[in-house]
Amino acid sequence: MRTLIRGGTVVTATETSKADVVIQDERVAAIGVDMSVEADRVIDASDRYVMPGGVDVHTHMELPFGGSFCSDDFETGTRAAAFGGTTTIVDFAVQDYGEGLRQGLDRWFEKAQNACTDYGFHVIVREVNDQVLKEMDELVGEGVTSFKLFMAYPGVFMLDDASIFRAMRQAGGSGALIMMHAENGGPIDVLVRQFLEEGKTEPVNHGLTRPSVMEGEAVHRVFKLAELADTPAYIVHLSSRDALNALREARDRGMPAFAETCPQYLYLSQDDMARPGFEGAKFVCSPPLRTPDHQEELWSGLRGGDLQVVSTDHAPFNYEGQKDLGRGDFSKIPNGLPSVEDRFTLLYGGVEKGQIGLNRFVELVATAPAKMFGLYPRKGTIAPGSDADVVVFDPKKERVLSAATHHMRVDYSCYEGRTVRGLPELVMQRGRVLVENGEFHGKPGQGRFLPRSRIPA
Amino acid sequence: MRTLIRGGTVVTATETSKADVVIQDERVAAIGVDMSVEADRVIDASDRYVMPGGVDVHTHMELPFGGSFCSDDFETGTRAAAFGGTTTIVDFAVQDYGEGLRQGLDRWFEKAQNACTDYGFHVIVREVNDQVLKEMDELVGEGVTSFKLFMAYPGVFMLDDASIFRAMRQAGGSGALIMMHAENGGPIDVLVRQFLEEGKTEPVNHGLTRPSVMEGEAVHRVFKLAELADTPAYIVHLSSRDALNALREARDRGMPAFAETCPQYLYLSQDDMARPGFEGAKFVCSPPLRTPDHQEELWSGLRGGDLQVVSTDHAPFNYEGQKDLGRGDFSKIPNGLPSVEDRFTLLYGGVEKGQIGLNRFVELVATAPAKMFGLYPRKGTIAPGSDADVVVFDPKKERVLSAATHHMRVDYSCYEGRTVRGLPELVMQRGRVLVENGEFHGKPGQGRFLPRSRIPA
Amino acid sequence: MRTLIRGGTVVTATETSKADVVIQDERVAAIGVDMSVEADRVIDASDRYVMPGGVDVHTHMELPFGGSFCSDDFETGTRAAAFGGTTTIVDFAVQDYGEGLRQGLDRWFEKAQNACTDYGFHVIVREVNDQVLKEMDELVGEGVTSFKLFMAYPGVFMLDDASIFRAMRQAGGSGALIMMHAENGGPIDVLVRQFLEEGKTEPVNHGLTRPSVMEGEAVHRVFKLAELADTPAYIVHLSSRDALNALREARDRGMPAFAETCPQYLYLSQDDMARPGFEGAKFVCSPPLRTPDHQEELWSGLRGGDLQVVSTDHAPFNYEGQKDLGRGDFSKIPNGLPSVEDRFTLLYGGVEKGQIGLNRFVELVATAPAKMFGLYPRKGTIAPGSDADVVVFDPKKERVLSAATHHMRVDYSCYEGRTVRGLPELVMQRGRVLVENGEFHGKPGQGRFLPRSRIPA
């Protein structure tokens, strides 16, 4: 089976070339000027960008939460991802207390049976002990090469610094990457209790009790621990100027210090959490949305290279039936936003506004996450031999984001009514069309597990 | 005319792919897996890297110096560059006092008639006045889109801050890039006079009178002036930790702040300037070689992204007859080192030692300078439609650097006797072989002038 | 002649003690609890602070300006100072172009003949050459131990970095202190010309053309030059956050880096320069008044120790007849504010508001300037053997600042109508009453020249 994508502008993290792309079976065979090859199918990409499929390294499909689950499972979530131009996700398997990492991972393999796109796994480590450290090495050997730790949520996910340090050294030894939720959870919980006692129960207090200074502190601590452990570290969902400055300080002293931010921190703010009534609950996630002045700083970090990745932290909960568990007590609002479908186009908005360049867009949305997490060269680019995960993107198409039209299984959109430019018109995975003209052509279960390589030194 | 480069590993700033490259006339036509096309010539690149030709944005061919000239002219210099894997240079035309920029530029067009590789020009501005500012805009329109200013060499090149600020604002308005020699020349000259009065005349005193703190100061000042002028700036030949830290501080506050370093600052040190007798004169350049502890810091800057480019500042003077003008008075030693032939392989040494990755090597040696200076997409990459400037690089080949074997017209090598790995085995420009098996196949005058685009915002 | 000040609270930079002060002739003889000594005069200081007379190390009496002069001469200026609680000033003698330092100094000795308070001199160096450097050492031997240099006012006062560096090294060798007007004058003048060409002629443009980033740059440069010269340096009239941060950075790396700020930067702002009509001219000084957000930062610097001194830069020009030279061209407005009478009480306002402590107030207003400039232990404190320069201060007295009641010879007050707390009720110099109950008891010419010691290492 051969496909020819003709007449488009091929965009990678480095190149912007008028060129045709030849796809042979599952892989990119060639990129060239006016390729005259026979093909089973010819796709006209005139006036379109031909880009690698997006790689979203931070999703939470079907994550359990207090008896309930994130509203997207792997089937609905990856389908929505595909509509949005993302063809690879890396989801988080969760160790339960008292069990090993493998048991948690096994549950997630089970959940992912119906995935429509390719996927990999990180593992969230809730307990560190000798057995867990040994398992970390084993899993790395099987292609699960990154582990997420928490400095927040005492009693639920939070690890102490000794455990974090032990895990870091283990990861350093095996070439795994430590990912960190960097908020200092202890003082935050003190503030939460105080606010509730004072009757401050509305959603915006979620943000007011998680001040950015505690994110900055945590990021600083991560890189001091990593310095001592002599290992890289990666901050997930970096949300604030304080955190970015701590990251920069580490990078300036030569540390292999990395971080992602998410579209919500680039476009939404604490003002959204303060919307009247309970609507702010739709915007409750952790770290919380910050005041609007943090946004330009994050764009600056993306532009200058201090932030390497944009992912989503996709963790959807329905407004009706889930978010409303927190009416009268903001601390009971499920933390998380739906975003997996919107990332590609929202980030492209930065190109439209001149905040980032076109190649940098591709790097952030696909190439860098693929390289950072051991998926390259299979994923994250359009190059001979790479998986033919391709987005034909119409940069001029205007549309309005809305829960009425999105494909995520959640009853609201954080971007309801926002007009965006750019549409992933045709989305292909390993040479097969997943989405075309707004129709889904994929099948549940066709997504493959992606064993990932060790982190490059 | 069609050429097929078969079986190699194509390396760009992003990709590392086993792929064939098809060249049609002067341009890259396609890159693909097992390309079965007819070709006039097939080059076997098995076990070789196929890389874009190097882009060296800092050379001084036939630069006048005190009645004499840099020992390489455009013919010999670009020939040597080609042997070293570099297929594009950007040289500096010099305005003389009392004349306009165009007159200086015209002289350089004349000098470059015999160039063997493609070339562009920056212009060195020695006087800023209304006429010169107007000319800057005109030259930008003709593809000369960068201007170099000096904070050093009072009475010869140095501009005061008012002039620098005026030039920066003019450049900002037209999309030109200001390049800065950042050393505070005033105090340096005070020290030089003092050292000479004290009888300290040996070459090493060149370094001792140009302390790195005065480079750091100057870099800091550049970016404060640029901040006020609201324009990007680019530091040439950044040599020290002090300067790098000043650069980082500017980048951390979101400035479009850029810099190059040179191989001599990565591999040589003040110890070389202190070699016995007058031999240290071979290593006299400005900024001077620093103490060895600065080197790892510069590699860290290249790895982390704070330094964007590696160029040479190629300015060769013969040891006999030129450098020896400074016997008994270090301040009379012509400033400059031969390096245009060695850059590509020396920088590749960083890949060998794990200091930078392979894609980052290509980015530093070719892609980033091409993009920074408006040569992309013609130069700096291997992509459909780009000029077929290609290096077939044998990464395993060991050889010894020496004046006896190099092709630069200068009677010594800074790296005499150093064993390096990696050889640009075959070098091609616009589809024609320039160098193959140690033979030169090019002709003087075949190099073309490259008008350059404005700097991207 | 013996005086007993009884029943007050003696406040020094360290102490706050209920104690009596015994003055024998010109000096403090003893401080003690319930001193029962016979005295020629007994002063009741109940409910009063007994503090050292203020030391103002930055005044410009009778400074020539464009054919005119600052409106206060030494007689009127020191009289006003005394009313305000200041008993020692250090004024700036100015070298003219083409002459030696001594000639300038001699002119100032002449001007100071009628001083009512004690005084010393700094010398402003406008030209640096071998002769001037030699004179610097001579003057230090005669008690003129500090020299002021300018980085602003090209063509009038500005020195290049080579000259500054030479003067710094000379000062370092003789134990003199370099004082620096730190604004980068070159770009500022470019902006001034541009604004005038654009028809922006109102007073506020004085501020807009002297942005704080150019003060921060200059302060940074001072301490890099001083680091290379291995000598301390002192910034005069530091006005902005940018400058304070540059100072802090120098101090953090262990430099002997010092600075003063002035009351106008603590209480007034760019908003005053933007008052309607031409009234803003009353507030034109250099560096200019900044936006109000800088003020708290400066208080923080005073509190934390990074700023050591508060002086006035007293340089009064009448609104009618002098300031109005700049109607229609802000660059012609004489630069300077009247302030010598108000400093003591205005700074005490910081104690009232909790911005600084009471001992810190005395340190800033008297002790630290005396120590910094070699006047201690004669001046700056109340201690056995010190000159009996004493202020009996009523901290509760409220009054309104106004040109109608102040004693400076200038037709406006920057603080017109402002209510302040605290009055220097009785002011004494060397045991003789200068001011009491609002009456002046001193005589022109009774002030003495103060030779000053070298700066302590």
Next chain:
Amino acid sequence: MRTLIRGGTVVTATETSKADVVIQDERVAAIGVDMSVEADRVIDASDRYVMPGGVDVHTHMELPFGGSFCSDDFETGTRAAAFGGTTTIVDFAVQDYGEGLRQGLDRWFEKAQNACTDYGFHVIVREVNDQVLKEMDELVGEGVTSFKLFMAYPGVFMLDDASIFRAMRQAGGSGALIMMHAENGGPIDVLVRQFLEEGKTEPVNHGLTRPSVMEGEAVHRVFKLAELADTPAYIVHLSSRDALNALREARDRGMPAFAETCPQYLYLSQDDMARPGFEGAKFVCSPPLRTPDHQEELWSGLRGGDLQVVSTDHAPFNYEGQKDLGRGDFSKIPNGLPSVEDRFTLLYGGVEKGQIGLNRFVELVATAPAKMFGLYPRKGTIAPGSDADVVVFDPKKERVLSAATHHMRVDYSCYEGRTVRGLPELVMQRGRVLVENGEFHGKPGQGRFLPRSRIPA
């Protein structure tokens, strides 16, 4: 009872005056030139400094340690302090697990019955709960106005960040000061276990397992927590450049951030811990002695004002019978050094070497700790009304430090054989001679408890 100290040079934090001091009963009555008063005793202080008695705010008399105790109790420890010129100590009462603060404090009141000098108490908080927070406020009302928390020693003293934050806010509310042992104990314990498993058991490994980066991290965290709690904080025994830089960063952003260092960090180093055999155990304390390059940095911090206090952390353990509990396992070596007797003279060494000035010496050794901890104006200075705690100091006297001659009850000296200049020749508390001519004239139990004021805002 009246005493006249005649002919000396009275030195305070601000003054250096040739003056006599009159003492009436327990207090300083007057300071003056040639005081002619009748006195019961006249002390000739010619060629001597007359200084305030030292205030050591960090001692551990009779601290329990694993079934044993610090070898000095309040009697022997304060006697030794007096010999060394220190007349006030503030010791740490320790809360035991499961009890309230008051019970711990009561034990220490009991221990202190035999004190020879005046004393106050801080309380070490090992558990934070509602009851403890309430007790904090009560104790502040009774003159115990500072509380020490630990970030090190997991399972023994360490508190988590939530507890620290709660205690900080409570202290902020009542005007108490939080003192922090700032080392991140978790990773340190991981390293300790690892080193022991690897058979690295010698004393020097105590230092190698407590790297300075973990002190820097902890100091940074302290001031982020304090920023959020809006309260001052004070770091005890700051030992390293890393920690000092974190402190400076907090102070630069305007925080009320304070710290002490100790003589051992100024004079001793990791090299001492690495002395042959088990001798290094004599130098085991926490934070550990650092490499020698940290010393000059700490002196710079004392000179520039970023470090406010020098105290001892006096915690003596005999080499025989106590330190040797750690033979074969460095983690079992009791942590602590004897130092209370040597602080005054060792710090005076900084005056001798020009590292600090004479007034700064007095400030660091007496005035600043008294002010910081609410003992001023009773303690810390020589001023009318202050307690007559006076040291007559012979700055020329040379002597050799040795366990053979010191008065601390411990069998070794960290400074054995070191020649120092300066001797507290006569030491007086509240007007009574404690030490004179090497004889002790005080009595156990004559020391008084000092209730302390709240921390000034």
